[in-house]
Amino acid sequence: MGVRDIGLPERVPSGGGLPRRVSIWEVGPRDGLQNEKAIVDVGVKLEFLDRLAEAGLTTLEATSFVHPKWVPQLADAERLLEGLVRRDGVRYPVLVPNERGLERAFAAGVGDIAVFGSATETFAKRNLNSTVDGQFSMFEPTIGRALAEGLRVRGYLSMCFGDPWEGPVAVEQVVRAGKRLLDLGCFQLSLGDTIGVATAGQVERLLNAFTEAGVGIDKLAVHFHDTYGQALANTLAALHRGVSTVDSSAGGLGGCPYAESATGNLATEDLVWLLDGLGVEHGVDLGSLVRTSVWMAERLGRPSPSNVVKALAG
Amino acid sequence: MGVRDIGLPERVPSGGGLPRRVSIWEVGPRDGLQNEKAIVDVGVKLEFLDRLAEAGLTTLEATSFVHPKWVPQLADAERLLEGLVRRDGVRYPVLVPNERGLERAFAAGVGDIAVFGSATETFAKRNLNSTVDGQFSMFEPTIGRALAEGLRVRGYLSMCFGDPWEGPVAVEQVVRAGKRLLDLGCFQLSLGDTIGVATAGQVERLLNAFTEAGVGIDKLAVHFHDTYGQALANTLAALHRGVSTVDSSAGGLGGCPYAESATGNLATEDLVWLLDGLGVEHGVDLGSLVRTSVWMAERLGRPSPSNVVKALAG
Numbered sequence: 360m361g362v363r364d365i366g367l368p369e370r371v372p373s374g375g376g377l378p379r380r381v382s383i384w385e386v387g388p389r390d391g392l393q394n395e396k397a398i399v400d401v402g403v404k405l406e407f408l409d410r411l412a413e414a415g416l417t418t419l420e421a422t423s424f425v426h427p428k429w430v431p432q433l434a435d436a437e438r439l440l441e442g443l444v445r446r447d448g449v450r451y452p453v454l455v456p457n458e459r460g461l462e463r464a465f466a467a468g469v470g471d472i473a474v475f476g477s478a479t480e481t482f483a484k485r486n487l488n489s490t491v492d493g494q495f496s497m498f499e500p501t502i503g504r505a506l507a508e509g510l511r512v513r514g515y516l517s518m519c520f521g522d523p524w525e526g527p528v529a530v531e532q533v534v535r536a537g538k539r540l541l542d543l544g545c546f547q548l549s550l551g552d553t554i555g556v557a558t559a560g561q562v563e564r565l566l567n568a569f570t571e572a573g574v575g576i577d578k579l580a581v582h583f584h585d586t587y588g589q590a591l592a593n594t595l596a597a598l599h600r601g602v603s604t605v606d607s608s609a610g611g612l613g614g615c616p617y618a619e620s621a622t623g624n625l626a627t628e629d630l631v632w633l634l635d636g637l638g639v640e641h642g643v644d645l646g647s648l649v650r651t652s653v654w655m656a657e658r659l660g661r662p663s664p665s666n667v668v669k670a671l672a673g
Numbered sequence: 674m675g676v677r678d679i680g681l682p683e684r685v686p687s688g689g690g691l692p693r694r695v696s697i698w699e700v701g702p703r704d705g706l707q708n709e710k711a712i713v714d715v716g717v718k719l720e721f722l723d724r725l726a727e728a729g730l731t732t733l734e735a736t737s738f739v740h741p742k743w744v745p746q747l748a749d750a751e752r753l754l755e756g757l758v759r760r761d762g763v764r765y766p767v768l769v770p771n772e773r774g775l776e777r778a779f780a781a782g783v784g785d786i787a788v789f790g791s792a793t794e795t796f797a798k799r800n801l802n803s804t805v806d807g808q809f810s811m812f813e814p815t816i817g818r819a820l821a822e823g824l825r826v827r828g829y830l831s832m833c834f835g836d837p838w839e840g841p842v843a844v845e846q847v848v849r850a851g852k853r854l855l856d857l858g859c860f861q862l863s864l865g866d867t868i869g870v871a872t873a874g875q876v877e878r879l880l881n882a883f884t885e886a887g888v889g890i891d892k893l894a895v896h897f898h899d900t901y902g903q904a905l906a907n908t909l910a911a912l913h914r915g916v917s918t919v920d921s922s923a924g925g926l927g928g929c930p931y932a933e934s935a936t937g938n939l940a941t942e943d944l945v946w947l948l949d950g951l952g953v954e955h956g957v958d959l960g961s962l963v964r965t966s967v968w969m970a971e972r973l974g975r976p977s978p979s980n981v982v983k984a985l986a987g
Contacts, residue, residue, distance in 0.1 A: 560687035
């Protein structure tokens with residue numbers, strides 16, 4: 360495909376230390392599709408998941424057990440999981456908001472779940488109808504029961520870098536909430552810039568604060584949105600701090616290029632281009648992934664917002 | 674405008690050294706508009722330049738004296754410069770390809786010019802009908818005469834990080850060509866990733882090679898295109914190496930979001946968001962700039978590809 364045939368991007372490691380390998384946590388089927396206007400047919404979703412696995416992605420956040428009233432795009436979670444042909448070596452985590460969601464996950468035979476917390480009071484109120492402290496009494500039984508059943512649990516923490524109602528978020532507040540999710544048994548904590556306002560210095564500061572608080576960098580993942588165009592620069596800053604799990608969305612799903620306010624996830628293809636250039640392993644076949652995103656964009660009836668997809672699909 | 678009213682982005686300097694202040698070299702009116710399909714009326718261009726100055730930008734690359742056969746979008750260069758009301762403290766450099774272009778620049782009373790060289794043989798042949806060595810015999814009299822008349826001359830070097838025909842470009846080749854432009858009297862050298870393929874490690878390596886070859890970092894500017902989504906991450910890498918002049922294009926002009934292969938410049942707004950977050954001074958009023966880019970996008974009949982413009986104009 361295009362430029363890559365003549366050895367581009369050239370592989371040149373960046374100074375200052377980088378992980379040898381990065382695990383890409385692909386959130387397109389969940390975080391991407393839940394933020395698209397179109398409701399995608401379950402058959403298309405299943406083919407999407409299969410093509411992402413075929414492209415070499417090994418963690419595919421498949422769907423969500425949030426109530427369909429809130430996320431109609433993923434109301435087909437049970438049907439999706441019923442039809443899913445799981446591949447060896449691929450994990451298919453599912454978002455679970457509470458014990459009711461966990462029951463659905465048990466019933467569907469899910470092995471990996473993720474819970475979703477807030478670093479700020481306003482978002483805890485709006486998204487969870489709770490408080491920053493109160494949310495943990497909801498997570499505690501959910502995570503406890505999941506762990507008791509042998510599930511692996513990831514913790515998401517949203518609004519880690521800025522909140523649309525509260526503005527800047529105190530680092531101590533983020534570290535405190537994040538540590539509680541880890542203490543409850545989450546194997547990994549994904550730090551979300553939910554509204555995409557963060558810049559590189561903030562990313563460094565927050566990661567440093569977590570490590571100073573005794574949290575290993577291997578426990579931390581980053582989850583950036585490209586609302587203000589900062590997602591990849593923030594990722595670079597996180598890689599330099601040793602982060603080796605990065606969330607991204609195939610084709611930048613979730614950020615419609617025609618929307619007045621784009622809030623898409625970092626595009627997996629743009630991340631892969633960076634990692635290729637830095638010589639960091641990731642296991643993904645970029646050509647195969649781009650073809651998948653082009654195919655999905657056709658299903659959604661609009662072009663992919665990913666720059667790499669636009670460039671290589673031309 | 675939106676999120677900024679509550680103190681976002683939060684100002685947090687990035688570790689590893691950053692310039693206190695960055696000079697933004699605004700290329701929208703030239704590099705941006707010459708790559709747009711639409712041919713913009715000279716009156717609109719003049720208002721655009723005036724609004725950019727009003728927003729606080731102090732270097733506005735106004736137009737080009739490349740032959741109109743090659744760049745019909747800028748065929749009105751003389752009329753534009755005739756109508757231009759120059760502001761105190763603002764520079765309006767003009768691209769000049771050769772002595773014939775320089776004559777036009779003299780006639781128009783231009784005080785700042787830029788010449789445009791290639792780091793690779795294929796692009797030197799295709800863009801200048803010359804060779805990497807041969808181009809300097811064209812630049813030598815152009816730059817010499819310009820300097821003798823008291824003009825300030827900038828040197829652009831294109832294809833510094835990858836060439837669509839040749840693939841990776843040897844660092845020594847780029848340093849050699851760049852040094853020749855500086856030796857001929859250019860006050861500054863802008864290193865261009867013309868096809869947008871570079872990643873952060875390459876940027877660091879090239880900047881290090883220039884400083885090892887005795888070129889002061891204050892002589893170097895960076896010029897990134899966002900074809901593969903890397904422009905801002907590359908800029909961050911350059912800032913950490915001490916670069917303090919960055920080229921960008923208001924609203925990301927030059928990269929149509931509907932084009933199959935987007936090749937736009939780094940958007941000035943996305944750069945400003947990063948600099949604001951890092952606490953690096955730049956002198957630009959972001960709200961005013963966004964309003965200007967929205968206004969220009971309306972003139973072009975399509976939305977701005979800049980993420981910040983999309984987010985703040987929503």
